[in-house]
Amino acid sequence: MKILAAALALPALALAADLEALTRAEMPSLLALYQELHANPELSLHEVETAARIASELRAAGFDVTEKVGGQGLVGVLKNGNGPVIMVRTDLDALPVKEQTGLPYASTRTVKDEQGREVHVMHACGHDVHMACFIGAARVLARTRDTWRGTLVFIGQHAEERVLGARLMLRAGLFSKFPKPGHALALHCSADMAHGTVGIVEGYALANVDTLEIVVKGVGGHGSMPHLARDPVLLASQIVVALQSIVSREVRPGDPAVVTVGSIHGGTKSNIIPDEVRLQLTLRSYRAETRAHLIESIRRIVKAQAESARMPAEKMPEVHVSDDQAPALYNQPELCARVRRALLPVLGEAGVLAREPVMGAEDFAEYGLTKEKVPLCMFWLGTQAPETVAKASAEGRTLPSLHSPFFHPVPEPTISTGVKAMSAAVLDLMGK
Ligand SMILES: [Zn+2]
Ligand SMILES: [Zn+2]
Missing domain, CATH: 3.40.630.10 (Zn peptidases)
Structure with missing residues (x-):
């Protein structure tokens, strides 16, 4: 031997x-x-x-x-x-x-x-x-x-x-x-x-990598008169928090996925309610179905949050998915x-x-x-x-x-x- x-x-x-x-x-x-x-x-x-x-x-x-x-x-x-x-x-x-x-x-x-x-x-x-x-x-x-x-x-x-x-x-x-x-x-x-x-x-x-931008629109106004405005800073904050439920509550445990909001920008001054806030996200997943699910859920949550913030129809947030997608x-x-x-x-x-x-x-x-x-x-x-x-x-x-x-x-x-x-x-x- x-x-x-x-x-x-x-x-x-x-x-x-x-x-x-x-x-x-x-x-x-x-x-x-x-x-x-x-x-x-x-x-x-x-x-x-x-x-x-x-x-x-x-x-x-x-x-x-x-x-x-x-x-x-x-x-x-x-x-x-x-x-x-x-x-x-x-x-x-x-x-x-x-x-x-x-x-x-x-x-x-x-x-x-x-x-x-x-x-x-x-x-x-x-x-x-x-x-x-x-x-x-x-x-x-x-x-x-x-x-x-x-x-x-x-x-x-x-x-x-x-x-x-x-x-x-x-x-x-x-x-x-x-x-x-x-x-x-x-x-x-x-x-x-x-x-x-x-x-x-x-x-x-x-992983699958997707880059997204969400343009959260609002109706700007004076910081002292929030009731006359529709505040996109508050709405963007609620969206960031709500998005955290996708991976924790919607994706099967054991199926890897990441939703990271890496950038949030809006406003110029403490006493002005701006009319726009921009979020930039990176999404990670392995399975094609999981990838599609993440994007679909983001669209759904963003729209629902905007509606609950009394945002008028023409002020619904825009979700842009970049073409620079890696499989x-x-x-x-x-x-x-x-x-x-x-x-x-x-x-x-x-x-x-x-x-x-x-x-x-x-x-x-x-x-x-x-x-x-x-x-x-x-x-x-x-x-x-x-x-x-x-x-x-x-x-x-x-x-x-x-x-x-x-x-x-x-x-x-x-x-x-x-x-x-x-x-x-x-x-x-x-x-x-
Ligand atoms: Zn590299
Ligand atoms: Zn490399």
Whole structure:
């Protein structure tokens, strides 16, 4: 039995050793690429230099690259005989955040945003790490092509932070003009996991995200004569409180949902009753029915509250649901199980963690929602020194989150783990 186990483990061990050596050889140039990307971040829909850089790296690795797919998106294809078609996705964009990490390669870049305001730009969501891992995996897979058969579709997706890029690339023919993937993979930095580890969430991993604005109208007047006015400040306050009953009283316990009113603005002065108050909300859910329920309930409650405040028909509040809607990410359990099995020999038991779902958003979800129903798996990539994670957890502190100006991954071990993990997952799906 012992001899058999050793014999069975041998190919896996050989693969792990090969991946280790291949990845190590790429690390100096991947670290340089990472620092260059980190120092030169670009906002969503403006990833011109980033996309060109990633396209040229993919071409150098042997991929056939098409640029400007649905905007700044790019698609690299590597055909290597008959076999599965596997898609790997990286995102390209950064955020309007002023970096405060103090790193030597910190971003000092500023640009004009769409309103013409000067804003700082930072890779505060780790998309620069994603790109370095993506290029590393592309090189490793191209270099090992005599060991697998099939087609790699490596896509650089723009505008993830605006949850637009995936939709734009799909609309531009990602699944019709390029080989249609049988599976799609992506990774995302985790701000609170140790480097050297990856985390997998089976099933719903990230949430439906909706942004709503409620315009609460009123009839303005003098603060001393409230009986002649219809006060939208009081009505808005009642709406905020009433909305809290949706999750607590209407949604089935155990079905995750969030209704947060994150902004309330109205009025100018203590003795004036204004004629308008604006509320901004974020909604989170996993199931499509729950999402629809939240929006429907908000409309119902808002209207009923306005009626009970004697608001005239023409002063009913307006509920605007933004088009910038992100669908929930569903990690297909069978694919997750396969990825997990592929990663174990490379990262070890301690390196592959089961993680809880969170209610953030990622438009990678879109690739699984077309008629092709492509199975998806996006896994988390640890970015922090294990001692930092242990210390923060012992002290009950949270580490700087994604999108924080202080978020900084430890590049070398993070990227090398990402390259090995992504390469191992793809090789497994290719039948190797
Ligand atoms: Zn982000
Ligand atoms: Zn992100």
